[in-house]
Amino acid sequence: MTAIFERHIHLEGAFNVRDLGGYAIGTGGVTRWRSILRADGLHELTPGDIERLLEMGLRTVIDLRSPVELENQPSPFHVHEAVRYNHVPLFSELAPVDLLTRGPGMFDLAARYVDAADRCRPAMGRVLAAVADADEGVVLFNCSAGKDRTGLVAAMLLSLAGVGHDEIVDDYALTGSVATPLLDRLRQQAVARGLPDDVALRLLSCEPATIRSLLSHVDERYGGFRTYFDDAMAAEHMNRVTERLT
Numbered sequence: 001m002t003a004i005f006e007r008h009i010h011l012e013g014a015f016n017v018r019d020l021g022g023y024a025i026g027t028g029g030v031t032r033w034r035s036i037l038r039a040d041g042l043h044e045l046t047p048g049d050i051e052r053l054l055e056m057g058l059r060t061v062i063d064l065r066s067p068v069e070l071e072n073q074p075s076p077f078h079v080h081e082a083v084r085y086n087h088v089p090l091f092s093e094l095a096p097v098d099l100l101t102r103g104p105g106m107f108d109l110a111a112r113y114v115d116a117a118d119r120c121r122p123a124m125g126r127v128l129a130a131v132a133d134a135d136e137g138v139v140l141f142n143c144s145a146g147k148d149r150t151g152l153v154a155a156m157l158l159s160l161a162g163v164g165h166d167e168i169v170d171d172y173a174l175t176g177s178v179a180t181p182l183l184d185r186l187r188q189q190a191v192a193r194g195l196p197d198d199v200a201l202r203l204l205s206c207e208p209a210t211i212r213s214l215l216s217h218v219d220e221r222y223g224g225f226r227t228y229f230d231d232a233m234a235a236e237h238m239n240r241v242t243e244r245l246t
Helices: 047-056 067-072 096-100 109-119 121-132 149-161 165-173 180-192 197-203 208-222 234-245
Strands: 036-039 058-063 084-087 138-142
Touching: 036 149, 047 058, 047 138, 058 121, 109 121, 109 149, 109 208, 121 138, 121 149, 121 234, 138 149, 149 165, 149 208, 149 234, 165 208, 180 197
Parallel strands: 036 138, 058 084, 058 138
Antiparallel strands: none
């Protein structure tokens, strides 16, 4: 009997924990379920949430947040005997607080994603290596909202596994429907700090065109994520990631 998995993993203390399994691969088949998860902040997970993730097989966490974010909202897996914790800061300028305090003229997320792709290849390579070298079991990577930095990494991993652009875009856009309470909370916090409501909404949006611009840019400038990295070890890491997802 074929197992049936739910993409959105409903937890009490996190809103945007999702499985990268079940997406069609160009060569046939689908990405593997319960292998790699993407998530928002984990600092409010309940003991029951943590136990549920461990029962799913969680063994590796890759935290993409900045040191300041970690200090303010520590991960419950930072010191955990059953989980290997990796801190790989990825482009702190995509952190919600940073984005939401830059003012009305700085709301072009597509341009910010392209900038991140160009400037953060070494950090993206470290994320790739952390996934490739992870112990057997489920790998989870997360940032604060599970949308921007997490969205870039999800796009990379799915692309390497052979998932087409349309499904990668669909995966990105899911945040807008499954994480509404979190996005509303961030918007309210931004408005309370003086940011116009329309700007906050734009920065917290999950428009398909935003991630599609990133994918097009990586294709046009680098020939895709397969040739995005210039590290000699990258090919081996990409192969291990592909094996983990397929």
